[in-house]
Amino acid sequence: MIARVKLAPSQDRPPAVAGDRLALMAGSHQNQLTLCDHLEAIADSLPHGVDRGMCAYAAKMLGPLLRDLHVREEGVVFAWTEERFGDDPSVLTTLELLKNEHFEDECFADELAEMLGRLGTADATVNPETAGYMLRGFFTNLRRHVRFEQQCLRSLAADHSGC
């Protein structure tokens, strides 16, 4: 199921127009929300209905996928926003906050990937309650981040619509 999470085609250059940047961000958010849905399905299947193959696959792709999406968001959308509106200190503060959330989510993803790898090998030392708690903590936080990031970018666009 997680195999359905596909990245947008790689882009060597920053998108030329605002619509492309918005599309990149929308695609990144959609990929993250789809990832959350799959992780929620794993959490819901605990303790006896776990698809070990799905867990093993999720363990492998979780960290790289999230990092790749963050690199695109920061390298294209955040960089453009900073270049365009960086003279506003509140914009820089917001971008720094969002980057910190990316870093925290990546660290959490590494811990989750380790646990998913153990679930994938039917490691009997995995506590299903702990696994469920970690999974729900991760996807709840990631969904919140996506909503917050969308809200920040919308209000930033509204505040600077005259630029």
Ligand SMILES: [Fe+2]
């Ligand atoms: Fe983000």
